[in-house]
Structures are given as structure tokens and as C-alpha cells.
Amino acid sequence: MAVTISDVARAAGVSKGAVSYALNGRPGVSDETRLRILDAAKQIGWKPSYRAKSLSSSRAYALGLVVARNPKLISTDPFFPSFIAGIETTLAEHEYTLVLTVATQPGAEERGYRKLVDGGRVDGVILTDVRHDDSRIPLIQELKIPAVTLNRPDTGSPFPAVCMDDTEGISSSVEHLVGLGHSRIAHVGGSQHMIHGRSRRRAWEAALNEAGLKADLFIEADFTAAGGIAATEKLLRAGDKPTAIVYANDIMATAGQAFAQSSGFRIPEDLSISGYDDADFTQYLNPALTTVSTDPMTWGRIAAQVLINELEGTHDGMDVMLSSPNLVVRGSTGPCKAVGTAPLATSK
Amino acid sequence: MAVTISDVARAAGVSKGAVSYALNGRPGVSDETRLRILDAAKQIGWKPSYRAKSLSSSRAYALGLVVARNPKLISTDPFFPSFIAGIETTLAEHEYTLVLTVATQPGAEERGYRKLVDGGRVDGVILTDVRHDDSRIPLIQELKIPAVTLNRPDTGSPFPAVCMDDTEGISSSVEHLVGLGHSRIAHVGGSQHMIHGRSRRRAWEAALNEAGLKADLFIEADFTAAGGIAATEKLLRAGDKPTAIVYANDIMATAGQAFAQSSGFRIPEDLSISGYDDADFTQYLNPALTTVSTDPMTWGRIAAQVLINELEGTHDGMDVMLSSPNLVVRGSTGPCKAVGTAPLATSK
DNA sequence: CATCGCTACTGAACCGGTTAAGTAGTACCA
DNA sequence: TGGTACTACTTAACCGGTTCAGTAGCGATG
Numbered sequence: 001m002a003v004t005i006s007d008v009a010r011a012a013g014v015s016k017g018a019v020s021y022a023l024n025g026r027p028g029v030s031d032e033t034r035l036r037i038l039d040a041a042k043q044i045g046w047k048p049s050y051r052a053k054s055l056s057s058s059r060a061y062a063l064g065l066v067v068a069r070n071p072k073l074i075s076t077d078p079f080f081p082s083f084i085a086g087i088e089t090t091l092a093e094h095e096y097t098l099v100l101t102v103a104t105q106p107g108a109e110e111r112g113y114r115k116l117v118d119g120g121r122v123d124g125v126i127l128t129d130v131r132h133d134d135s136r137i138p139l140i141q142e143l144k145i146p147a148v149t150l151n152r153p154d155t156g157s158p159f160p161a162v163c164m165d166d167t168e169g170i171s172s173s174v175e176h177l178v179g180l181g182h183s184r185i186a187h188v189g190g191s192q193h194m195i196h197g198r199s200r201r202r203a204w205e206a207a208l209n210e211a212g213l214k215a216d217l218f219i220e221a222d223f224t225a226a227g228g229i230a231a232t233e234k235l236l237r238a239g240d241k242p243t244a245i246v247y248a249n250d251i252m253a254t255a256g257q258a259f260a261q262s263s264g265f266r267i268p269e270d271l272s273i274s275g276y277d278d279a280d281f282t283q284y285l286n287p288a289l290t291t292v293s294t295d296p297m298t299w300g301r302i303a304a305q306v307l308i309n310e311l312e313g314t315h316d317g318m319d320v321m322l323s324s325p326n327l328v329v330r331g332s333t334g335p336c337k338a339v340g341t342a343p344l345a346t347s348k
Numbered sequence: 349m350a351v352t353i354s355d356v357a358r359a360a361g362v363s364k365g366a367v368s369y370a371l372n373g374r375p376g377v378s379d380e381t382r383l384r385i386l387d388a389a390k391q392i393g394w395k396p397s398y399r400a401k402s403l404s405s406s407r408a409y410a411l412g413l414v415v416a417r418n419p420k421l422i423s424t425d426p427f428f429p430s431f432i433a434g435i436e437t438t439l440a441e442h443e444y445t446l447v448l449t450v451a452t453q454p455g456a457e458e459r460g461y462r463k464l465v466d467g468g469r470v471d472g473v474i475l476t477d478v479r480h481d482d483s484r485i486p487l488i489q490e491l492k493i494p495a496v497t498l499n500r501p502d503t504g505s506p507f508p509a510v511c512m513d514d515t516e517g518i519s520s521s522v523e524h525l526v527g528l529g530h531s532r533i534a535h536v537g538g539s540q541h542m543i544h545g546r547s548r549r550r551a552w553e554a555a556l557n558e559a560g561l562k563a564d565l566f567i568e569a570d571f572t573a574a575g576g577i578a579a580t581e582k583l584l585r586a587g588d589k590p591t592a593i594v595y596a597n598d599i600m601a602t603a604g605q606a607f608a609q610s611s612g613f614r615i616p617e618d619l620s621i622s623g624y625d626d627a628d629f630t631q632y633l634n635p636a637l638t639t640v641s642t643d644p645m646t647w648g649r650i651a652a653q654v655l656i657n658e659l660e661g662t663h664d665g666m667d668v669m670l671s672s673p674n675l676v677v678r679g680s681t682g683p684c685k686a687v688g689t690a691p692l693a694t695s696k
Numbered sequence: 697c698a699t700c701g702c703t704a705c706t707g708a709a710c711c712g713g714t715t716a717a718g719t720a721g722t723a724c725c726a
Numbered sequence: 727t728g729g730t731a732c733t734a735c736t737t738a739a740c741c742g743g744t745t746c747a748g749t750a751g752c753g754a755t756g
Contacts, residue, residue: 002468004712015736020714030734050467051408052712054399055741062447062469071645075430076628078423085422088450092459097469099410100448102436111440119398120350121410121445225632251629258632279629280424281599284573284606286634297419352742363706368744378704400742403711 003046012040023048050095054120062097063087063307064122066112068129071104073224076251078279079296083128086300094308096123110139117143124307126150127159130195148307150299152319154195160310161319162303166196166276167203168324169292170246173274174207176290176327177244181336182272186217186242188231188252197223200248200276217242221252228252229259236260236271243336244272250279250291257285257332268334278328287331294325351394360388371396398443402468410445411435411655412470414460416477419452421572424599426627427644431476434648442656444471458487465491472655474498475507478543496655498647500667502543508658509667510651514544514624515551516672517640518594521622522555524638524675525592529684530620534565534590536579536600545571548596548624565590569600576600577607584608584619591684592620598627598639605633605680616682626676635679642673 009019014037021028022037029037054060065087067080087098099122101112113136116122124146127136130153137157140147152161177185187204190197197220205215219234221227228251235242247253253275257267265271267287275282278293302320309315357367362385369376370385377385402408413435415428435446447470449460461484464470472494475484478501485505488495500509525533535552538545545568553563567582569575576595580603583590595601601623605615613619615635623630626641650668657663 002712005714006712016713017715017737018735021735024714026715028734033734047466049403049712050469051399051402051406052741053714055397055403055743056712056714058399058741060399069429069433071430071433074433075426075428075644077429080423080429081417081425082419082423084448085417085419085450085452088448089452092456097447097449097464099445100432100436101445102433104433104437108440116445118395121398225628254629254632258634258636261634280573281602281627281629284602285632286606286609288606296423350742353744354742364743365707365745366705369705372744374745376704381704397742400711401744403713404742404744406711 002049003044004049005046007044008037008041008046011044012037058120059311060121060123061095062099062122063091063304064099064101064113064116064125065128066101066103066109066116066125068103068109068112074102074104076225078250078277078281079294082296083300086297086302087126087304088300089297090301090304090308096304096308109136113139113143117145123311124148126303126307131193132195132198134195146307146310148303148310150303151195151199154198160306160315160317162299162306162322163319164294164299164322165324166200166292167206169276169294169327170200170203171207171210172327173246173276173290173292174204174211176329177246177272177274177333177336178211178213180244180272180334182244183213183336184217184240184242184244185213186219186235186245187215188228188235188245188247188256189218189220190223190248190252192220194223197248204246221248223249223252225251225255228255232256232259233263236263236265242271244274244333246274248276250275250277250282250289253289253291253332254279254282254285257289267332269337272333272336274327274333278325283330285332290330290333291328292325293328295322298322350397351392352397353394355392356385356389356394359392360385406468407659408469408471409443410447410470411439411652412447412449412461412464412473413476414449414451414457414464414473416451416457416460422450422452424573426598426625426629427642430644431648434645434650435474435652437645437649438652438656444652444656457484461487461491465493471659472496474651474655479541480543480546482543494655494658496651496658498651499543499547502546508654508663508665510647510654510670511667512642512647512670513672514548514640515554517624517642517675518548518551519555519558520675521594521624521638521640522552522559524677525594525620525622525681525684526559526561528592528620528682530592531561531684532565532588532590532592533561534567534583534593535563536576536583536593536595536604537566537568538571538596538600540568542571545596552594569596571597571600573599573603576603580604580607581611584611584613590619592622592681594622596624598623598625598630598637601637601639601680602627602630602633605637615680617685620681620684622675622681626673631678633680638678638681639676640673641676643670646670 005019009016022034103109103112127149134153147159149161151163189201208215219231221231257273275289275291278291282289353367357364370382451457451460475497495507497509499511537549556563567579569579605621623637623639626639630637
């Protein structure tokens, strides 16, 4: 159907093998012949068949990404589009493509990895949203395929990790709030099954201890808006209310802020709020959200690069540390004023 | 390396050919032998090599999607994650995968399509964000590959389209506002290079005409937050201000609302605002955004289904019409009160 | 009993590349 | 002058499936 390497060989008056050597810049052909072959290939419009290449070289020339998300929540997270765009900036410079699978059903995640790996559709996979004691680590080992993880799993993982430390972002948030006079600083955490849920909680605890404050106002939520609302309600209905809440992501912070406002709290006068991620929409909230600006695009770019290096044997096996994200101060955090005069307290 | 069809043949005591027939449910093997082969395959853990299948059957078993977005804006649009999740629900039932390319640079879009198609990495492509006189239509025709478009392009397109009419959503918004007593209803449109930018504008015009009102307050923006703000500023600084603004998407509406508020307008007392898409975060704005609830997931599901039918020759070539999205009324729209008393007017 | 037709297979070519092994041709050197 | 070494190729096997052309075996048929 399309023009093949044999057509090029015929056009240049050489054998298939010579064409292959010439096209791949391998020794074994004279410069003169190489040029003739290259010309012929260009002239007759030859494009390498990735299928044939895949079969004969036993490589897929593709990386896999399996995104496990509840369909309802899939669009709320600004992380993935940027992250994928970052992966693409690396792939654009290589002959790799990205094969994406979205697992919306429980159990579909493992099927997704098997679908990609068993048939040989990808040469390596990128693991995001690493969980505590993540079952994907043994799975990927069983499937015998190279991988990179985003942050280092808490169980032994043989795969290189590309890490963005979230300790500093959370610490900065807490220090910022302490500086504003807050001493009752709560944390609405993400799922503690996720390692970033855990590390952010630990960072919050450490920062409070550092400041000589008790880290006792913690509620575990699930990174979703609904979870953020429920956690916020619980915190604000308690006798010993926080004057500031550090959320583990922007979705929860946004929903929590809206809930607090609808309950009569003024932000930041009655309650300061900070998020994490710096999702684009957070600057359009009223007030705009103080949050931590991560860089998913760089993360994707580097993760893809590390994985490709791994595939080509040029990675040193070391983890890569990305620079820490920065706190972005906006209107949702302010000086601590209120003590016990907040709306829900009086209505109780 | 891995277990091949020859291993299965040996284990079952038949030829490679017989195994292929048996595994594909083709005639030419007795039921007894078929079972024996299937058993053997399962026993020795055979998995079809997608690479070999691809080469011999000249099919990639993959669909392609090229997303062209500015990297800064890539994460703001809640459409793609849901849309892709929808595609996946269809693909999960077939032996197809999705190959995704993100084109962040101008010119990278065409390169993206060529990368996917030339090497035979995909069997068909899905075209989103169709533009006026879209250059991708002739490109895809030149590349000779099946495709589906989201909505029907305004130039002749030989490809089936999966359409979600946005007329009704915009009409409902305008009627809702007219019902609230508004007569100066502006439209901040998306780029008029995009067909959905155009159709939403036309729907707004038609609805105003229907109500006997003049459709003269139109500003073309670009679907981005910055564009929404600029357009809003222009509208609100004019002598003959609108009392309501219908935005072509949620991003612009959100940014516009935040700008109007920071300029002293109360929403909805001084200005009513409606968006389009029903992005998740819109319900957490203050006030929550009145918007039009689309269903990107269904759109993705059906688009993938149509494309696969096309590839398998079972599509009738007709466009598919999805049901129209519905208006979701929230707090950002309210009765028309203000006439000339709004902040920017007095400050002028 | 030879022939036909059918089922149930086998064998080999093929998809389009890569690559190991083999072979001309030339240059160099003792 | 013959042997070695090297370059510049060619040939053919191979990757793991699909598929077409044969063919063996068997029952039915005239």
C-alpha cells in the first residue's frame, strides 16, 4: 500500500539491508551511497512504518499513562492536562507517543496496565497518584516493564522517581498563617492512602510543631469538593474552631471556602483559607485563593525524559528532585482577628 | 521472549495457522480442536502480540486525538479530561487504545497528526475544537485516514460528525434573562474562528431577535480568562451598559464575574452573568454560576463509537445528534433592577 | 469403485522493517 | 604473489501474527 523500504532500495539500486543501515546512520554504507539512499527515500516519499519497526525491534515506541479517577471528578483536577502537556513536550523530540488510559471503574486500573503492557503497546509506564503500599508497584514488577513514579513510593520501589517535595509549600503556608497571628490552624488533608495526602499532613504537623503549636485539628478528606465541604463543616461546628484552614488541594479549599461563606463566615476576616496546586480558577474566586503553585508541566516533561533515558539505558537510576513549589499569597488569608465570635459558634 | 502463537501450536499439536483460526473464531477448525487450542493458549499464558497483529493486519488498533492548546490554558478547560474519559469507556470494550498528542506550539498540530498517521500509529482520528474553514479537514483527507469531527465543520467535510447543538443552551440562557426583566443582554463570545464560537453567537442573536431585542452588545474574546476580563471591562465601561452578560464559556464568565465584582458591581443585583459548560468549580463561586450543563463524557463515548464503527464498516455515514445541554440556574443571575446606577457609570 | 464435495487442517508467503552472517572488491604488507 | 584486513555491500533469517493455496481424509453419490 504505502511506500516501503523495498521501494527505496529499488529506487536507489541497493538492497533492503543497505537502506536500513543508511537510514539509521549505521556504518556499513559509504557516504556516497547513503546520500543516494536518503535522496531516493525523500523523493518517493518514504515514511518508516512504525508497525514494522515495532515488530522487528520489539519496541513499541510509546509510553503509557493510566489515570485512575472517578468519572465525576476527572474534570475537576487541573493537574492532568498540564502534566500530559509536559510529557508531550518531551515526546515531541523523540519518536515516542503517549498511550493514555483512563480507568473510571474500580478494577479497571489493573486491566488498563495489562492492556497496555501485555500486548506490547508501550515500552514503559508513568505512575501518578502513588498510594500508600501501592499495589501497582508489584504489578508493574510482575509485568516486567520499566516505569517512573511521581514521588517515591513508601514501599520499596525499584523504579526511579521524579519528586516534587510538598513539604516546603505546606510549611510556607503554615508559616504565613502563623505570621498573620493564627494559632488554631487546621488541616483538611487528602486521602491518607495517597502518599501526597500523607506527606502534606506530615508537613503541616511539622510546621505547627516548629512554631510551638499543637497539630490537633486534622480531618482526613478525599481531595474532592464534597469531601472538602464535609470536613470544613465538621471543623467549623466544633467548639474549638480553627481560625485558619490549610487544605491539601485547591478543590477542597474552594469548596470549603464556598461552604464557609454560605455559613456566614467572612473570608479572610473570620477564617483564613489556603489551598494547594494553584489551579487557574483560584485567582477568580472571591476572595482569590492563597495557594501553592506547583508545576505539573515540568513534572511531566522530566518524568517522560527520565523514562526514555531508562529505556535507552542512559539513566543512572537515581531519583530526580524538582524544585519545590512556592506559596502564592492572595486574598483568602489575612490577619487573625476572630476568637469565638464566628457565626456557627453563636448559632450553636 | 514472550510466549507466541507457535508455542501454542506446539502445545496443542497443530499448525500456526490453525491456532490463528481458532483464536479468531474463524471456521476451519473443529470445535474439539478449537477448545484444545484455547486451553493450551490459556495454560501457557499466551497473550496476542499487538505489534505482530498490527503489522500483519495493517491496522494500528488505536485512535488518535490531537489537542491543540496553549500550555497556559491547557489546564483551565474541564472539557478534555471528561471527554477523554468518555472515549475510554468505549475503548475499554474494544481492543483499541487512545494515542494522545498535545500540540502546545503553533505548527505542532499538523506535525502531531502526521506523526500519528504517517507511521501508521492510529487507524482514525477525532477532531475537536473545529475551526472556521478548518485546515485540518483537507489535511486529514490528504492523509487518507478515517475521522470523526465534533460538530459539523462549516466547510464541506466528508467525515461523520457527532453534534451537540449549543443553540438551545444559549437560547435558554437568554430566555431566562429576558424572563427576569433584562433587555440589555450582552454576549462575550469565544473566538469566531471556532465554529462553537460562531454558533453560540448566532444563537444569542437569534434569541434576542426572538424576544424583540437588539443584539448589539457583542464582544469577541478568545475563551480565556484574560479575554473574558478584557471584554467585560469594555462592556461595563461603555455608556450603554448591559444588565446581563451571556458568556460563551465558564472560564470567561468566571473571570468576568470576578472582574465585575472587583469593580464594585454586585452580582446578580447590578449585573447578571451566565456561563457555558458547567465546569465543576462554577458551583463554588460566589455567587455560584448560572451556566449550561454539557456532557463531554457522552460526547467522547459516542465519538469513539462512531469512529470505530466507521473503521469496521458498520457506520452509515450519518451525523449523530446528541441531546442538547440544559441550563442550570444558580445565583449569578437575578431580576433586572439597575439602570444606569452601576458603579463604573457613576465613577465615570 | 471412481469421483465429487466437504471439512479440517498444513505449509508457506506475507506485512515492513532489523540484523547476523556471508561475500565481493580493494588495499596493504611481507 | 598470496595472505590478511578492511570496507561496502547482499542475502536471508527473523519478529509474531494473518491468510491464501494446497491437501489429506472421509462420507455421499451415481
